[in-house]
Amino acid sequence: MKQYLVPYRIRLGAQWTMVLLNVVAGLSIPPMVGAAIDGPITNGDLVGLWRYAGVVAALGALDALLSLTRRYFQTTTAMAIEADIRDVVYGHLQRLHTGFHDRWQTGQLLSRVTTDLGMIRRFFAGGMVFLIMSTFMITLILAQLLWIEWRLALVVAASAVPLFLLGRGFFKNFLPAARAEQDQSGEVSSVAEESALGIRAVKALGRGPLMAARFGKEAAHLRDLGIRKSYIASRSWSAFDAIASASLGTTLILGSIMVANGGLSLGQLSAFIMLQLGMLWPIEAAGWVLAHGNEAMTAADRIYEVLDTEPAIRDRPGARARDRSAIRGALAFEGVEFAYDDDDRKTLRGVDLAVKPGETLAIAGKTGSGKTTLVSLPSRLNDPTGGRITLDGTDIRDIRLDSLRRAVTTAFEEATLFSMSVRENLALGRPDADEHDLLEALRVAQAEFVHDLPYGLDTRIGEQGLSLSGGQRQRLALARAVVVRPAVLVLDDPLSALDVHTEELVERALEQVLQDTTALIVVHRPSTVALADRVALLHEGRIAAVGRHSELMESSPDYVEVLSAESEEVAA
Ligand SMILES: Nc1ncnc2c1ncn2[C@@H]1O[C@H](COP(=O)(O)OP(=O)(O)OP(=O)(O)O)[C@@H](O)[C@H]1O
Ligand SMILES: [Mg+2]
Incomplete structure (x- = not known):
């Protein structure tokens, strides 16, 4: 202390x-x-x-x-x-x-x-x-x-x-x-927090009483522990x-x-x-x-x-800052392996991929094949357990994290917005963005609905952005990534919540942004694949095939299956 x-x-x-x-x-x-x-x-x-x-x-x-x-x-x-x-x-x-x-x-x-x-x-x-x-x-x-x-x-x-x-x-x-009481108080907070966040699922599954019972049990346990502690204390006080x-x-x-x-x-x-x-x-x-x-x-x-928990991901000694303008955006995965801590199975096994500056590479693959895991690596949300990833030929672990994360921006499937204004949410990745940048990003992401919100860009989004629809949140999250104008843009299935028509509009606008940005995009639908110069098919943690969409449609039955299965899912 x-x-x-x-x-x-x-x-x-x-x-x-x-x-x-x-x-x-x-x-x-x-x-x-x-x-x-x-x-x-x-x-x-x-x-x-x-x-x-x-x-x-x-x-x-x-x-x-x-x-x-x-x-x-x-x-x-x-x-x-x-x-x-x-x-x-x-x-x-x-x-x-x-x-x-x-x-x-x-x-x-x-x-x-x-x-x-x-x-x-x-x-x-x-x-x-x-x-x-x-x-x-x-x-x-x-x-x-x-x-x-x-x-x-x-x-x-x-x-x-x-x-x-x-x-x-x-x-x-x-x-x-x-100690028991303090730990239990953490348990009670956890249960309360989980049910608050998952309130829709709880209600939809009709599990309110069950969750209440679970909470009641934890709370009762906390009460008992509290009483026991007080009993020990008061017994001693009386003797005292x-x-x-x-x-x-x-x-x-x-x-x-x-x-x-x-x-x-x-x-x-x-x-x-x-x-x-x-x-x-x-x-x-x-x-x-x-x-x-x-x-x-x-x-x-x-x-x-x-x-005492050491940050597992941090700057290597001697890591250097990189100026955003000096980064061309050549991204390469070299023999990348990855396993989650608590898992002996490898989620990624020997992934080799090279994305040229300005190129857009789509990643397709069955659910659970490791796509989200793969795209979490370039911004070092996770570090590979084997092999390495390079940006313009430099191992990304030798680039200072702050400059790496300014250069590589990721937008995820679950769009998390923060309880602040739309403007603040958008400028999160680049606080110096001006009005023009924000408006342009909103246009690209087809998120112009924000102008109709009660206070426009200054409307505060509710806790976790719950007052917006899934598709609206997704488009804002996409706009947030676009605002950064990163050298490498990583999008994990960013359009999954959009209707086909909106998706098409977003894609058309995204195309301009992607022209001079290296991009890694996880795709599920054939329509999104059109954005990409090439596609990589991920199968059980390995790259099974890489090529242009039309080539893969001809040469890889697996690829055809993945995309058609996904499009059927959409149609259904
Ligand atoms: N945080 C985690 N801890 C442990 N295992 C994980 C974690 N996240 C994912 N996994 C496991 O890694 C594997 C790959 O998951 P990943 O999320 O990368 O798949 P995905 O291809 O993105 O799937 P989807 O198409 O459904 O999004 C799965 O078997 C999953 O169970
Ligand atoms: Mg995923």
């Missing part, structure tokens, strides 16, 4: 000074009261009493003021820490490889960046400060107690033994209970209070005997008891803090699990 604390050094300094002054001011009150009882009160000295009362009141006011400033520093520092860690985690999530996000449930990630970070903040804001403050107070109080009457003080100190044993038992049970009260009772009895025998003054006993009562709070706070400190530690563990 240290690295996050550095910028707060000054604030922390101020905070700790406040803590120190706060404690000293608070603890100087009981001896003053004791002295007042033994002095002016016993002697009936009214003027002297007023003097004491004035000092005590001033100390009380100072204590309150210091406590206010301390809290201010405490809270603001902790908020800043939380915000910074959250930025670090978010930035890290962005750099992680898509495979990580396939494996991790979104809900787990969400609960880590929200709940867990909140716990860490609470620890910094309250916990850590209280812990140190408590230790300091307990030491000071004990010193004062020893000074007033050492034998009584030893009796008080003896209660530390059962408290320690109690504390040890508590943490042994509490820690696993807290019992020990503290017993110790206070002992002091009262022994102290009264001492006062009766003349070994202790009434003022001293009062100060002693005030101090002992004053110790309850720090002891309790220390326990509370240790408990929350543990939660914060588990939370930190859970966050580190994310932060």
